[in-house]
Amino acid sequence: QVQLVESGGGLVQPGGSLRLSCAASTSIFRIYDMGWYRQAPGKQRELVATITQGGSLNYVDSVKGRFTISRDAAKNTVHLQMNSLKPEDTAVYYCNAAWGIVRYWGQGTQVTVSS
Numbered sequence: 588q589v590q591l592v593e594s595g596g597g598l599v600q601p602g603g604s605l606r607l608s609c610a611a612s613t614s615i616f617r618i619y620d621m622g623w624y625r626q627a628p629g630k631q632r633e634l635v636a637t638i639t640q641g642g643s644l645n646y647v648d649s650v651k652g653r654f655t656i657s658r659d660a661a662k663n664t665v666h667l668q669m670n671s672l673k674p675e676d677t678a679v680y681y682c683n684a685a686w687g688i689v690r691y692w693g694q695g696t697q698v699t700v701s702s
Contacts, residue, residue: 589684
């Protein structure tokens with residue numbers, strides 16, 4: 588059993604920045620791949636960014652150059668640094684841990700980008 592606790596969401600103006608955090612209940616990064624997903628009202632959930640247990644990174648095209656996923660193994664925490672935010676980034680953001688068919692999810696944190 589893995590618990591994921593997310594924080595850092597909020598309201599920000601276009602062009603602003605936020606950093607999301609996902610704290611895991613135990614040390615998992617050498618086994619699990621980690622990712623951030625987002626879902627806007629009326630839209631499908633989409634994968635935003637991943638970091639594998641081996642450290643490989645991947646991003647959806649719409650956030651490349653603006654978002655950065657990272658991890659701090661000592662704190663069992665994954666971060667998503669979001670810069671140059673746009674209104675279309677508005678969504679609930681979810682943290683995910685994956686190992687084979689095993690999946691764990693955070694509760695979600697709201698990000699709203701509005702002028």
